[in-house]
Amino acid sequence: MSSQAVAVVGRERELDSLERFLDAVSEHPAGLKLEGEVGIGKTTLWKRVVASARKRSYHVLVSRPVESETQLAFAALGDLLEDVPTEAMSGLPDPQRHALEVALLRREAEGPAPQPRAVALGLLGVLRSLAATRPVLLAVDDVQWLDPPSASALGFVARRLGEWPIGLLVARRREAGSALALTEPELLDDRFEQLAVGPLEVDDLERLLRDRADVQLSRPALVQLHGASGGNPFFALEIARSVAQRALPLTPGEPLPVSDNLRALVAKRLAALSPPARDVALVVAVLPRATVELVAAAAEGPDTTVGLGEAVDAGVVETDGERVRFAHPLLASVLYAGAAGTERRELHARVARILDDPEERAGHLALSAAGPDAALAAELDEAAQRARARGAPDAAATHWIEARRFTPANLAADARRRGIEAAECHFEAGETERARTQLEEIVAASPPGSDRARALNRLAWVRAFREGFHVGAELFEAALAEVGDDLRLQVETERGLAWSIHETGDVAAAEARAHHALELAEQLGETGVLASALADVAVHESVRGRGLAFATIERALSLESEVGWHPILSRPRWIDGMLLQWAGNLDESRVALETLRRDVLAQGDEHSLSHVLV
DSSP states (O other), X not given: OOOSOOOOOSOHHHHHHHHHHHHHHTXXXXXXXXXXXXXXXXXXXXXXXXXXXXXXTOEEEEEOOOGGGTTSTTHHHHHHTTTXXXXXXXXXXXXXXXXXXXXXXXXXXXXXXXXXXXXXXXXHHHHHHHHXXXXXXXXXXXXXXXXXXXXXXXXXXXXXXXXXXXXXXXXXXXXXXOOOOTTSOOOOSTTEXXXXXXXXXXXXXXXXXXXXXXXXXXXXXXXXXXXXXXXXXXXXXHHHHHHHTOSSOOOTTOOOOOOSSHHHHHHHHHXXXXXXXXXXXXXXXXXXTOBHHHHHHHSOSSOHHHXXXXXXXXXXXXXXXXXXXXXXXXXHHHXXXXXXXXXXXXXXXXXXXXXXXXXXXXXXXXXXXXXXXXXXXXXXXXXXXXXXXXXXXXXXXHHHHHHHHHSOGGGHHHHHHHHHHHHHHXXXXXXXXXXXXXXXXXXXXXXXXXXXXXXXXXXXXXXXXXXXXXXXXXXXXXXHTTOTTOHHHHHHHHHHHHHHXXXXXXXXXXXXXXXXXXXXXXXXXXXXXXXXXXXXXXXXXXXXXXXXXXXXXXXXHHHHTTSOSOOGGGOHHHHHHHHHHHTTOHHHHHHXXXXXXXXXXXXXXXXXXXXXXX
16 A cells, blocks of 8 residues: 555544544554444545554554455454564564464464464564554454454454554444444453544535546535435445436436435446456455456456456556455445356356465355365365464364365265364354354264264363353263264263363262273373373372372373473373472472463463463
8 A cells, every 4th residue: 555645535523533543653552443334435534544654654554354355364464464574573482473473374383273362462562562663553444354363363452552652543334233243353442532434524525526536516416416425425426427427417406316225326337347347346356365466367258457457447446566456345245246146156166266275265165166065075174174273263163164064965974073173163262152052963963973972072061161060070971971982082081071070079080080081091192192191190199188199290291291282171280380389399389380371371371371370
């Protein structure tokens, strides 16, 4: 985006607020949310703030998400940090730098998935590093289309700006009766101002028509247009374009060519596009981060360049270097809504063929499919695994739900597995009710066996945390009855049952279950599972009164270095810290727990932090 001043007609009140906002950012955190109906001019004002901030030499981080990007994990975060060099992350703790680089696809995902909060902490650290040199502006247009992982990270940052000179500017479409979108960052601090963008005055509208559409109307016609458009600049310009295309000028008193609604008026303009221009525009409507090269690769026919030029001349799309985007998001939504179902599916299939990113490609393949498809389900499965490995469990859940939907009926076991994976990701993302509903549906629909046992196992944890460990114990018992010869699942279920029984007060039975889990873990021979089972036995033996099990926990600690970050309940270092405390070795316990606390904070593991602090 150019740093040149953006022309704004009228809006003196709004411009004053924007300059005061930028003044405030130079001294302390500040936030501004621009809100208004579609076409009212929010983006024009948003661009003005961005240009002014760049003129002041602020660090300016920009994202303009579009509707087609809402399912792309960390798409907006990638935009915001696109021009921030990797060196700016060098001062971050290793877990946060690793999480952020994995989320941004600057590093391959290896080992356990990073905590989503570690990504947010990494973002906050980068912003503070930048703010140490000069003020920072994060600017997000059309915030309602943020992808959920990026929105979560931004919401985290917005609540923790401290006293750093960091500004957050968002523009949001608000239609009658609309509520806050689920993906929007929470702006709860009283330093965040909300600026409603209202209609233009008649005189300002006259200037706009003259400058943007080269249309001049008589005063009565202008007043009539102002009333018909409600002072909405975009609506007024659409009407003015209809006037300009007439062979004869308007006669006094003649009704303006106004459709029943703005969408109908826009659809009429789009209908005038030639087939090549319309095809190019449709590609831009569904292609995330469209570029001239990608549009040419996905568009049909040899007239792509001509079609793009026509779409630009018609004011439907605009280019900024190699990037291509719609002049207004309403144009994209109206054009896409007007396409037939078969045309949309064929369009998404074309776009999928030119994309390299597995997550992007899988999303378009899903929109191109007409029914169950094993190959498509496998691609969506792969995309879900990739999203989860990047620390985006919410995006992974969406992919797995789609994978399950497209799994053919003869692959029921694959469908069950994908449903369980989706529920796990909902649980990781804090959507416990969605996880419970999904798992209960799978349990009810599954025949007895290991798949049903796995769903019962996961449901046991969800309901134990929500309703109490007595409920968890019942479900773990039910899972054990159907687990079969799946040794790993047997260990997981026995361990879950041991902790559930422990929490209900039966420490003798809990110890017995923990020992059985350890026997199975020895047979399985997986380092991580064995370390966790040993840690469980150490705490259950100690609680039972058999003496503090330091020998057992020492063995677990020797294996922990080979295991990645894992849940707190079975983490040997945490249990070692507790045993040291129970033994009265308070200095050693304090060192162990403070070291673990620092690691927990660096990892962004909120769930574990409360256990360590207790």
